[in-house]
Amino acid sequence: MRIELNSIGKRFNREWIFRNVTLQFEPNTATGIVGPNGSGKSTLLQCISGYLTTTSGSMQFQNKNGIVASEEVFKHVSMATPYLDQEEWLTLREAIVLQKRFKPFRNGLKTKEILQRSGLEHAADKYIRQFSSGMKQRSRLALAILADTDVLLLDEPASNLDKQGVQWFSELLRSEKTNRTVIICSNHHPDELALTERQIDLSQFKPIG
Numbered sequence: 001m002r003i004e005l006n007s008i009g010k011r012f013n014r015e016w017i018f019r020n021v022t023l024q025f026e027p028n029t030a031t032g033i034v035g036p037n038g039s040g041k042s043t044l045l046q047c048i049s050g051y052l053t054t055t056s057g058s059m060q061f062q063n064k065n066g067i068v069a070s071e072e073v074f075k076h077v078s079m080a081t082p083y084l085d086q087e088e089w090l091t092l093r094e095a096i097v098l099q100k101r102f103k104p105f106r107n108g109l110k111t112k113e114i115l116q117r118s119g120l121e122h123a124a125d126k127y128i129r130q131f132s133s134g135m136k137q138r139s140r141l142a143l144a145i146l147a148d149t150d151v152l153l154l155d156e157p158a159s160n161l162d163k164q165g166v167q168w169f170s171e172l173l174r175s176e177k178t179n180r181t182v183i184i185c186s187n188h189h190p191d192e193l194a195l196t197e198r199q200i201d202l203s204q205f206k207p208i209g
Helices: 041-049 070-076 092-102 111-118 133-145 163-176
Strands: 002-012 015-025 029-034 056-063 077-080 151-155 181-186 198-201
Touching (some): 015 056, 029 041, 041 181, 056 070, 070 077, 077 133, 092 133, 111 133, 133 151, 133 163
Parallel strands (some): 029 181, 151 181
């Protein structure tokens, strides 16, 4: 899916987080969005996902069938962030079954296969609220990366992952990034950006004054 951002900006109260952001993201590419804390990386990702509305400018999403209506974009997007809440009252198995009802998984993956690929098969029937921070992050990433979506948005995906977890993430993303538009926000973490073809510093869009 091709994504066009046309002079978009986001303001909270009187403070602009970013302004006049004009960018294009092409299908079958992975782009890294970098910048210091406070540059608006997470906010930009939430605007692209539709979780937040922009204050100014416009966005356009286009797939092989043409322009995607704004109210339909969410069907084509999966997202993993360390700050959005999970359904922690569910077990991981239940969370997978719930997601299937609203958004299928790639290549018709079955629940057992998703558990295996997440590396959390041993915790399938454990409540997510009982997971460690690293296990929660693995579950977020697995559900997003394995979802059958054209657009994959990842915010600091290596957060809370140990060395083994980072390697797992890299291998999973490498296997599932083909034919997708991938956007990764990162604080210059080399493992998060290793599979990106280009990197954009969002601080260049930070309003002055």
